[in-house]
Amino acid sequence: MAKQLQERILQAASELFYSQGIKATGVEAIVKMAGTNKMTLYNYFPSKDDLVVAFLRKRDEEFRSWLVGRVNDKASEPKHKLLAIFDVIGEWLDIPEFRGCAFINAAAEFPLEGNPVHQVSTEFYDNFRCYMSDLAKQCGITSADSLALQLSLLVEGAIVSEQMKRHSCVVEQAKLAARILIESHIGNK
Structure with a gap:
């Protein structure tokens, strides 16, 4: 389950980074698309740069x-x-x-x-x-x-x-x- 959530966050980030640009994509948009929250995102990826x-x-x-x-x-x-x-x-x-x-x-x-x-x-x-x-x-x-x-x-x-x-x-x-x-x-x- 945890691995699936991590992959869902990474997939959402990937789609947004590629389509909108890295700096233009905020963490809020990523967690919204992934259906999670910032705390969970930062649990898997300590910073946006890590993501x-x-x-x-x-x-x-x-x-x-x-x-x-x-x-x-x-x-x-x-x-x-x-x-x-x-x-x-x-x-x-x-x-x-x-x-x-x-x-x-x-x-x-x-x-x-x-x-x-x-x-x-x-x-x-x-x-x-x-x-x-x-x-x-x-x-x-x-x-x-x-x-x-x-x-x-x-x-x-x-x-x-x-x-x-x-x-x-x-x-x-x-x-x-x-x-x-x-x-x-x-x-x-």
Whole structure:
């Protein structure tokens, strides 16, 4: 029962943080949506920052699992997986509930690098780059970290562009650029 209540609070916070923004979402709105009270919320999450970090960690786990699963469904070879990332990101950008990347949004709301919210957001993109770097290494690319950074910049740029102007087809352009980058790195191995 207690675990269900904690999960209900986290789910309510997640929905509100993503749809309205972290700083714009008050604890009152979260407890109202979760059907509980502040004392119970603070029993599970000692501060709003703790709740935000829990939201981001949960989002990281769910998104990474979804992304890798979808990429693996679309491709089996590492080179094709690198390109499939853009297809999967494109699927995500097309959902009506898309409000940008929770990690980019959180980092914008908490810009100080020492802030735990900012740190969790940074960790997400570090892990995303490591995933792409591992795929690049499987392709035999010696400059895998460099390629992963370049591809990540394309993904992040597409996400922000789509957030600013919906249905802009930016991910297709990012994928075209990614193909050129991947081919140039494979040619230089």
